[in-house]
Amino acid sequence: MKNLFAVSTLFALAACGISEDDFAAEYADKYCAELETCGSDFTCSTTGTTTTTTTAVADCEFDAAAAQDCLDGEWTCDDTLKLPIPPAACGTVYTCATGTTTGTTTGTTGT
Numbered sequence: 001m002k003n004l005f006a007v008s009t010l011f012a013l014a015a016c017g018i019s020e021d022d023f024a025a026e027y028a029d030k031y032c033a034e035l036e037t038c039g040s041d042f043t044c045s046t047t048g049t050t051t052t053t054t055t056a057v058a059d060c061e062f063d064a065a066a067a068q069d070c071l072d073g074e075w076t077c078d079d080t081l082k083l084p085i086p087p088a089a090c091g092t093v094y095t096c097a098t099g100t101t102t103g104t105t106t107g108t109t110g111t
Contacts, residue, residue: 017064026071034084038077059097066092
């Protein structure tokens with residue numbers, strides 16, 4: 001019975017979606033992986049040279065489902081700049097009271 005409770009609790013927590021903090025970290029990791037896939041001259045580092053800034057103001061709401069779709073969606077590459085292009089869902093992670101949306105930006109260091 002304890003195992004059934006534990007499993008059902010895990011499913012309930014998973015249904016809640018990704019947290020805002022986890023999304024920011026996972027987005028940065030995903031962006032860095034895609035940057036490498038695109039063959040960019042830029043690199044990411046896990047030693048703190050890559051910064052992630054999530055624009056979230058008080059009157060904006062975080063959409064956990066859109067965040068997961070952003071991470072799981074198909075990323076493509078800009079052939080000219082050799083930079084990753086995230087799925088459209090990434091642009092809808094934050095919905096603001098004005099009706100505008102903001103996404104997540106990740107800075108990278110050049111090599």
